[in-house]
Amino acid sequence: MSLHLAVALDGAGWHPAAWRAEGARPDRLFTAGYWADLVIEAERGLLDWVTFEDSLSLQSSRHDAPDDRLDQVRGRLDAVLLAAAVAPLTSKIGLIPTTSVTHTEPFHVAIGIASLDYASKGRAGWRPRVSGRPDEAAHFGRREFPPFDPANAEFVDALFREAADAVEVVRRLWDSWEDDAEIRDATTGRFIDRDRLHYIDFQGEFFAVKGPSITPRPPQGQPLVTALGHATKPYEFAAANADVLYVTPTGRDDARRITEEVRELNPDLKVFADLVVFLGDHKARLDDLDGAPLESDAHVFEGSPAELADLLLDWGFEGYRLRPGALPHDLTAITRGLVPELQARGAFRTAYETPDLRGRLGLGRPASRYARVS
Amino acid sequence: MNNTTVWSDPRSGSQIDFDSFTHLAQTAERGKFDFFFLAEGLRLREMKGRIHDLDVVGRPESLTVLSALSAVTTHLGLAATVNSTFNEPYEVARRLATLDHLSGGRAAWNVVTSWDAFTGENFRRGGYLAEADRYTRAKEFLQTARELWDSWAPDALPRSDGRFARPGGIGFFEHTGQHFDIRGRFDVPRPPQGHPVIIQAGDSEEGREFAAASSDVIFSRHSKLDEGRVFYRDVKSRLAKYGRTADDLKILPAVTYVLGDTQEEAEERAAEIRRAQVGPRTAILFLEAIWGRDLSGYDPDGPLPDVEPDLSTDVSKGRAQFRRDRAETAAKWRALAEEKNLSIRELVIETAAPQTFVGTALSVAAEIDHFVQTDAADGFIFVPHLTPGGLDDLVDKVVPLLQEKGVYRADYTGPTLRHHLGLKELS
Numbered sequence: 001m002s003l004h005l006a007v008a009l010d011g012a013g014w015h016p017a018a019w020r021a022e023g024a025r026p027d028r029l030f031t032a033g034y035w036a037d038l039v040i041e042a043e044r045g046l047l048d049w050v051t052f053e054d055s056l057s058l059q060s061s062r063h064d065a066p067d068d069r070l071d072q073v074r075g076r077l078d079a080v081l082l083a084a085a086v087a088p089l090t091s092k093i094g095l096i097p098t099t100s101v102t103h104t105e106p107f108h109v110a111i112g113i114a115s116l117d118y119a120s121k122g123r124a125g126w127r128p129r130v131s132g133r134p135d136e137a138a139h140f141g142r143r144e145f146p147p148f149d150p151a152n153a154e155f156v157d158a159l160f161r162e163a164a165d166a167v168e169v170v171r172r173l174w175d176s177w178e179d180d181a182e183i184r185d186a187t188t189g190r191f192i193d194r195d196r197l198h199y200i201d202f203q204g205e206f207f208a209v210k211g212p213s214i215t216p217r218p219p220q221g222q223p224l225v226t227a228l229g230h231a232t233k234p235y236e237f238a239a240a241n242a243d244v245l246y247v248t249p250t251g252r253d254d255a256r257r258i259t260e261e262v263r264e265l266n267p268d269l270k271v272f273a274d275l276v277v278f279l280g281d282h283k284a285r286l287d288d289l290d291g292a293p294l295e296s297d298a299h300v301f302e303g304s305p306a307e308l309a310d311l312l313l314d315w316g317f318e319g320y321r322l323r324p325g326a327l328p329h330d331l332t333a334i335t336r337g338l339v340p341e342l343q344a345r346g347a348f349r350t351a352y353e354t355p356d357l358r359g360r361l362g363l364g365r366p367a368s369r370y371a372r373v374s
Numbered sequence: 375m376n377n378t379t380v381w382s383d384p385r386s387g388s389q390i391d392f393d394s395f396t397h398l399a400q401t402a403e404r405g406k407f408d409f410f411f412l413a414e415g416l417r418l419r420e421m422k423g424r425i426h427d428l429d430v431v432g433r434p435e436s437l438t439v440l441s442a443l444s445a446v447t448t449h450l451g452l453a454a455t456v457n458s459t460f461n462e463p464y465e466v467a468r469r470l471a472t473l474d475h476l477s478g479g480r481a482a483w484n485v486v487t488s489w490d491a492f493t494g495e496n497f498r499r500g501g502y503l504a505e506a507d508r509y510t511r512a513k514e515f516l517q518t519a520r521e522l523w524d525s526w527a528p529d530a531l532p533r534s535d536g537r538f539a540r541p542g543g544i545g546f547f548e549h550t551g552q553h554f555d556i557r558g559r560f561d562v563p564r565p566p567q568g569h570p571v572i573i574q575a576g577d578s579e580e581g582r583e584f585a586a587a588s589s590d591v592i593f594s595r596h597s598k599l600d601e602g603r604v605f606y607r608d609v610k611s612r613l614a615k616y617g618r619t620a621d622d623l624k625i626l627p628a629v630t631y632v633l634g635d636t637q638e639e640a641e642e643r644a645a646e647i648r649r650a651q652v653g654p655r656t657a658i659l660f661l662e663a664i665w666g667r668d669l670s671g672y673d674p675d676g677p678l679p680d681v682e683p684d685l686s687t688d689v690s691k692g693r694a695q696f697r698r699d700r701a702e703t704a705a706k707w708r709a710l711a712e713e714k715n716l717s718i719r720e721l722v723i724e725t726a727a728p729q730t731f732v733g734t735a736l737s738v739a740a741e742i743d744h745f746v747q748t749d750a751a752d753g754f755i756f757v758p759h760l761t762p763g764g765l766d767d768l769v770d771k772v773v774p775l776l777q778e779k780g781v782y783r784a785d786y787t788g789p790t791l792r793h794h795l796g797l798k799e800l801s
Contacts, residue, residue: 135558214415
């Protein structure tokens with residue numbers, strides 16, 4: 001069995017003190033070169049894709065509001081643009097930025113990801129993300145959110161219904177130009193066949209979008225949609241709208257339980273497990289610097305590449321999204337330690353087989369939903 | 375109409391593949407251009423209720439493709455047109471700041487506003503603005519974006535001795551106004567240029583004031599020498615009351631060009647291009663946009679229709695106001711057609727703007743220089759009629775002549791767009 005491996009890039013790494021780790025480059029965090037070096041390293045390791053975290057508020061140790069900590073990384077760059085800036089410098093690795101579906105216009109998301117798919121020649125994906133934070137809503141001033149409370153089921157439910165509508169709009173817009181819409185017919189003087197362009201006419205509970213897209217159908221047809229979930233509601237969202245779901249099991253038994261729950265919702269959904277990884281013994285020092293042990297929604301692994309390989313094969317997911325604790329150290333340990341270890345066990349590719357991202361997961365290029373069957 | 379790009383030419387390549395953008399941008403950088411400019415259109419144009427199908431259509435999202443181009447260029451400025459009606463300041467400010475970081479200080483923003491409900495149908499905020507509110511929203515939008523860029527001190531991030539950020543230095547903002555009521559913490563550090571370069575295309579009285587007050591560049595449509603000078607003088611004279619000097623605002627008309635080995639050859643080529651830009655069906659559509667009627671039964675090679683324009687309808691949607699006064703235009707066109715005995719197509723070709731610079735490389739270089747030396751422009755935004763090779767001969771043949779004359783840079787002398795344009799650095 002061959003695993004799929006993705007890496008989640010965020011700031012200096014997933015430990016809040018990662019910017020103070022040995023080899024960290026906090027002075028270069030907001031430069032293109034910093035990200036290019038990381039993604040090129042990930043491609044050298046034949047990884048499936050990298051994800052770029054994003055949100056529309058400043059990082060915070062609190063879930064409900066900004067904090068006043070000055071000893072952690074603050075500030076980030078727009079993930080779609082970051083992914084686009086590394087696209088021409090790489091040729092195989094998938095590029096998956098995060099965007100908000102709570103505040104960002106679905107039309108802008110659709111053309112942004114489609115444009116990333118063009119710039120990367122078929123390697124774009126997308127991670128839609130909901131945001132219930134009242135402070136983030138105040139950055140837009142269009143509506144007021146209640147105080148943050150994950151137990152507010154009615155509010156959370158509405159956020160996910162809205163997210164589902166946003167993904168539906170984005171997917172329809174990607175399909176709104178049939179593949180052969182551009183005809184350049186000199187005889188009739190027509191550049192496009194407008195019968196092969198389609199209004200999406202989406203009318204939902206939260207908004208309406210007319211279409212068609214201004215961007216022709218992206219190279220992959222439908223760029224890969226991935227979602228992160230920790231509970232039934234987001235699992236249902238992913239099962240209905242995404243191609244890949246990232247989950248956060250705490251151990252082997254939990255992994256089995258989650259897998260069963262998700263399989264029941266959608267047997268075709270690809271399920272990846274998220275893990276924070278420290279390949280070495282540097283976590284304790286970073287915990288000391290930060291003043292507290294790392295807290296994470298995902299299982300935190302510490303150990304050697306061989307031990308990590310054991311865990312990945314033992315948990316039994318088809319793929320994993322690894323969150324390096326500190327960059328570039330833990331990324332390099334993945335590409336130069338974990339990958340050879342898995343290859344030696346026949347559990348990881350030794351070359352990229354397909355140029356596009358969907359193909360890497362065995363997903364074909366879907367026909368546009370609007371294409372007439374002839 | 376956006377029929378400048380001739381797609382029927384055998385050299386015409388893809389308008390959407392990234393390689394086309396790379397070719398154009400790298401050619402511009404080879405020619406030491408200040409910046410590469412992308413327009414925007416957030417809804418496909420329609421004529422008579424159907425998607426317009428005669429012109430090149432289908433474009434990427436500007437900021438995404440410019441970010442990708444930042445990786446294959448090193449000095450070229452990257453200018454994105456971003457609408458202030460169908461976006462929010464927090465998002466636009468962070469995306470432009472991001473492009474400025476990723477490109478090392480090469481970002482520019484062409485601030486445009488639309489007011490039509492037609493484009494609004496693609497957006498959840500939907501609706502539209504009263505025409506009078508366009509500029510108030512645009513002004514407040516730009517002002518808010520500047521507040522966001524200023525919300526991080528230039529030295530906010532020491533990143534040493536256990537301290538990533540300095541106290542009080544990161545992102546606090548609060549804006550309360552007619553269009554925006556927002557507060558919180560901005561999440562992108564101050565851009566390398568301080569603020570990206572601001573471009574405006576406004577031409578009305580209000581637009582000129584807006585540009586004089588707050589733009590670094592005007593993208594002007596006054597590409598004829600005389601009207602260019604009038605516009606130039608008018609706009610520059612407005613700067614003093616905002617405490618700005620003539621050097622603080624650059625006036626760059628949009629221009630087209632055609633080169634030939636002789637003047638005759640260039641003119642012949644220019645005529646051919648205009649005929650390709652205005653095909654028979656395009657000619658009828660231009661007329662319909664003025665007449666407000668279905669004229670598809672008329673022969674494009676025949677005389678103008680005998681019916682009068684219907685001013686109660688608007689058959690064309692999704693582009694900048696084509697003609698403000700259609701009745702007047704129709705009367706003028708009719709007179710011109712009678713005087714010169716022109717068919718419909720000949721008339722449209724005649725009235726469509728001719729190419730700005732037509733001639734040999736030597737004469738075009740001289741003309742370009744003359745425009746700038748006599749205060750008709752500070753420079754130009756060249757609109758190529760071919761993708762992706764439309765700048766090749768300009769860069770290969772005209773640019774070296776301008777460099778020889780000593781009126782155009784031989785190489786870039788600084789890293790940022792602000793520097794290329796000779797704008798003051800922001801503190």
